[in-house]
Amino acid sequence: MTPSLGELYLASDSDPAPIVEFLRELAAGYELPQPLHVLDVGCGPGRLLGPLERLRWQVTAMEPNADFLASARAAAGSSRRVTVLRGGFQDVDQDEEFDLVIGVNSSFAHLLLPAERADALRRVHDALRPGGVVFLDLPNFLWILKNFRAPEPYTFQAQGESVTLHRRHEIDFHAATIITTDDYVFARSGKAETQLVHAYGITTLPELRYHLDELGFDDIRTFDGYDSRAGERLTGPRMLLAARKPA
Ligand SMILES: C[S@@+](CC[C@H](N)C(=O)[O-])C[C@H]1O[C@@H](n2cnc3c(N)ncnc32)[C@H](O)[C@@H]1O
Incomplete structure (x- = not known):
């Protein structure tokens, strides 16, 4: 499952x-x-x-x-x-x-x-x-944007499955927000079966x-x-x- x-x-x-x-x-x-x-x-x-x-x-x-x-x-x-x-x-x-x-x-x-x-x-x-x-x-x-590097994929085990988290960020310079998309790719299918998108306010x-x-x-x-x-x-x-x- x-x-x-x-x-x-x-x-x-x-x-x-x-x-x-x-x-x-x-x-x-x-x-x-x-x-x-x-x-x-x-x-x-x-x-x-x-x-x-x-x-x-x-x-x-x-x-x-x-x-x-x-x-x-x-x-x-x-x-x-x-x-x-x-x-x-x-x-x-x-x-x-x-x-x-x-x-x-x-x-x-x-x-x-x-x-x-x-x-x-x-x-x-x-x-x-x-x-x-x-x-x-x-x-x-402020620190993150000055030092920004695209995150590397990160592989971990969850419920006995090998999963790789691919995270990407888009910055909305007008709204002062960052939209982060997390794709969880499962080794058994090679596909992103779960995705979480969240927006952060830059304060x-x-x-x-x-x-x-x-x-x-x-x-x-x-x-x-x-x-x-x-x-x-x-x-x-x-x-x-x-x-x-x-x-
Ligand atoms: C990265 S998680 C941190 C979860 C937890 N505090 C921890 O340290 O493990 C951020 C959490 O903020 C929640 N969140 C989203 N919108 C929120 C809001 N308006 N008020 C409070 N929490 C919110 C998300 O659903 C998510 O569970």
């Missing part, structure tokens, strides 16, 4: 352990209460749900893509501490429920317009308890800081990657940032 999109994502993406350790330390650094309630927006197939639950955190996850949502629901199983909801940043409407809201591995980059990003951050702000923290992990497109740290400042967030911290701990200047392909809703 052809692996699902969730299985392909889980088989091709990196180990989530460094992300979970980073989040644990981020929560400690901001002195968030424990055990905390986290909202994982754009959770994909739910690779963080089990590890976050094992921190004894209460986990609510949201995912708009139906295939990923099904995988995330399967990953959550019958755990009483994990809830999976359909939707994306534009659907966040909880009121002061969460200590931490996260968008890991580019989920926030799916918002294409500055107005959509501003609206999403307002929703996140309202969903956070006073003193709560938002954390976003995004591509740093910058100054734009996001502007929205966060307007909403009253404070203590904004930036990180170059999951290995970094101190608030750092951005110098590489990722843009990680956290900010606190004042208590």
Whole structure:
């Protein structure tokens, strides 16, 4: 049987352990209460749900893509501490429920317009308890565009099958978006049987800081990657940032 999109994502993406350790330390650094309630927006197939639950955190996850949502629901199983909801940043409407809201591995980059990003951050702000923290992990497109090289095909095993991911990017210079097409080619047929097309909005740290400042967030911290701990200047392909809703 052809692996699902969730299985392909889980088989091709990196180990989530460094992300979970980073989040644990981020929560400690901001002195968030424990055990905390986290909202994982754009959770994909739910690779963080089990590890976050094992921190004894209460986990609510949201995912708009139906295939990923099904995988995330399967990953959550019958755990009483994990809830999976359909939707994306534009659907966040909880009121002061969460200590931490996260968008890991580019989920926030799916918002294409500055107005959509501003609206999403307002929703996140309202969903956070006073003193709560938002954390976003995004591509740093300024770095990526300066250093752009077409990605090489990447072969991996999924459900016992050899699969090659062919990824290509098109840049819309007018709309400031990048359209990424992922073709998963299966060795047994030599054909792309699964394709995922996603558009990313090109945003910058100054734009996001502007929205966060307007909403009253404070203590904004930036990180170059999951290995970094101190608030750092951005110098590489990722843009990680956290900010606190004042208590
Ligand atoms: C690269 S995946 C990352 C998944 C997961 N956060 C992880 O780290 O494994 C990006 C996810 O963002 C989701 N997404 C798409 N549009 C979104 C939106 N408007 N709001 C939140 N997430 C969105 C996609 O469906 C996809 O699951």
